[in-house]
Amino acid sequence: MWTRSTQRTWHIKCDCCGEEIPYIWKLPAINGKVPPGGIRYASTKEITDEEGTIDWVKLRESVYYQCQLCEGRMDWNAADQDRRNQSGRYIQMNENGDPSYEFFNYNAIAHAPWPELITKWKEATIARSRGDLSKLENFVRKQLAEAWNESDYMSDEVQENARGGYLLGEKWEPEGGDEPLLFLTCDVQKDHYYVVVRAWCVINGVLQSRLIEREKVVSVGAIRDLADKWQITQNGIRGSRVFMDGNYNTGQVQRIAADNGWMVFRGDKAMDFRHQDGLRRIYSDVQYIDIGEGTREAKGGRYAGQVRFSKHSALNRLSLIRSIKTEDDKMVWTYADNAGSVYERQINAWHRISKTAPDGKRFYDFINRDSKDDHYGDAEQQQVVCAAMAGLVGVSGADNSEDDA
Numbered sequence: 052m053w054t055r056s057t058q059r060t061w062h063i064k065c066d067c068c069g070e071e072i073p074y075i076w077k078l079p080a081i082n083g084k085v086p087p088g089g090i091r092y093a094s095t096k097e098i099t100d101e102e103g104t105i106d107w108v109k110l111r112e113s114v115y116y117q118c119q120l121c122e123g124r125m126d127w128n129a130a131d132q133d134r135r136n137q138s139g140r141y142i143q144m145n146e147n148g149d150p151s152y153e154f155f156n157y158n159a160i161a162h163a164p165w166p167e168l169i170t171k172w173k174e175a176t177i178a179r180s181r182g183d184l185s186k187l188e189n190f191v192r193k194q195l196a197e198a199w200n201e202s203d204y205m206s207d208e209v210q211e212n213a214r215g216g217y218l219l220g221e222k223w224e225p226e227g228g229d230e231p232l233l234f235l236t237c238d239v240q241k242d243h244y245y246v247v248v249r250a251w252c253v254i255n256g257v258l259q260s261r262l263i264e265r266e267k268v269v270s271v272g273a274i275r276d277l278a279d280k281w282q283i284t285q286n287g288i289r290g291s292r293v294f295m296d297g298n299y300n301t302g303q304v305q306r307i308a309a310d311n312g313w314m315v316f317r318g319d320k321a322m323d324f325r326h327q328d329g330l331r332r333i334y335s336d337v338q339y340i341d342i343g344e345g346t347r348e349a350k351g352g353r354y355a356g357q358v359r360f361s362k363h364s365a366l367n368r369l370s371l372i373r374s375i376k377t378e379d380d381k382m383v384w385t386y387a388d389n390a391g392s393v394y395e396r397q398i399n400a401w402h403r404i405s406k407t408a409p410d411g412k413r414f415y416d417f418i419n420r421d422s423k424d425d426h427y428g429d430a431e432q433q434q435v436v437c438a439a440m441a442g443l444v445g446v447s448g449a450d451n452s453e454d455d456a
């Protein structure tokens with residue numbers, strides 16, 4: 052509809068050159084460089100201290116608008132914003148627009164305080180760096196009044212090689228970070244298991260992750276040995292950082308989990324799950340499965356904790372996290388140099404492909420090009436859900452319902 056319409060867009064006169072311009076957030080990059088013009092603000096380096104704490108006041112004070120024509124500077128205050136709007140008008144952007152589709156467009160730069168906008172933008176980009184695009188989507192739709200194209204905000208190139216310069220079995224003691232959190236996840240096959248132990252840590256405000264172990268084992272005892280070796284919590288429904296995929300051989304996996312103090316994961320087609328607190332997350336609340344049900348042990352009171360998660364959202368977050376680099380150009384999500392070719396092949400079994408919806412929006416979908424051989428990839432998806440449950444990867448869609456536009 053917008054494409055066919057007159058596309059009348061709100062313009063103001065630049066304080067510096069006097070030309071009529073629409074407020075833009077920023078122009079699309081040309082050859083990797085963003086042209087001048089749009090909302091400008093201090094870089095992450097300028098507003099972040101050594102501990103990774105952001106000076107929000109400094110960020111808010113740094114914001115201004117740069118004219119996309121003369122590169123002149125316009126500062127924000129309510130009176131100036133109002134004055135510019137007084138002499139503003141809608142200009143038809145689509146010369147061949149169908150006059151029966153009069154569409155008017157303006158964005159929040161025309162009416163909202165810029166310090167507030169930049170705060171929301173920064174929060175959204177921080178969430179993005181944690182693998183959560185929902186805040187950015189909310190910002191683009193509601194503040195910028197633009198269509199959301201997921202593919203514009205994710206790098207097309209997922210790093211297929213993310214060797215981190217360390218070996219399997221190495222303890223990770225990052226400088227300037229908290230103690231890393233370790234999770235063990237496990238893909239279940241008929242008579243063997245693919246186990247991944249991965250560590251997650253926020254270092255100077257940036258989430259980073261390392262592969263600690265990856266192993267194909269043939270017994271439950273071998274999984275327990277790995278969990279014990281890394282002192283990973285195994286207290287069942289009272290707290291466990293060991294998770295088994297329960298989509299195959301469900302009943303048996305639930306019993307193994309209950310016996311060992313582990314949890315069960317069930318990948319699901321849902322995009323997210325509503326929790327008791329009203330928020331939607333990529334994983335469900337814990338369900339308690341009475342594994343004695345229908346058997347002689349029914350009175351035994353043995354329970355397995357089970358969590359459902361969105362396969363699609365987990366894949367999306369994993370691929371987003373795998374495309375992010377730190378300020379010094381290192382991948383945030385890595386694996387050991389000797390993780391091996393089987394591991395490397397399996398974690399890349401799922402391929403992200405850009406698709407276009409009938410309404411023209413672009414989004415990502417995933418196809419499994421190696422479905423018989425994606426086991427470590429499944430264990431890595433589960434790891435992302437673990438990180439989300441630990442609050443390291445953002446809450447999904449938390450503010451999508453909030454109407455503040």
Ligand SMILES: [Zn+2]
Nearest residue numbers: 065068118121
């Ligand atoms: Zn100008």
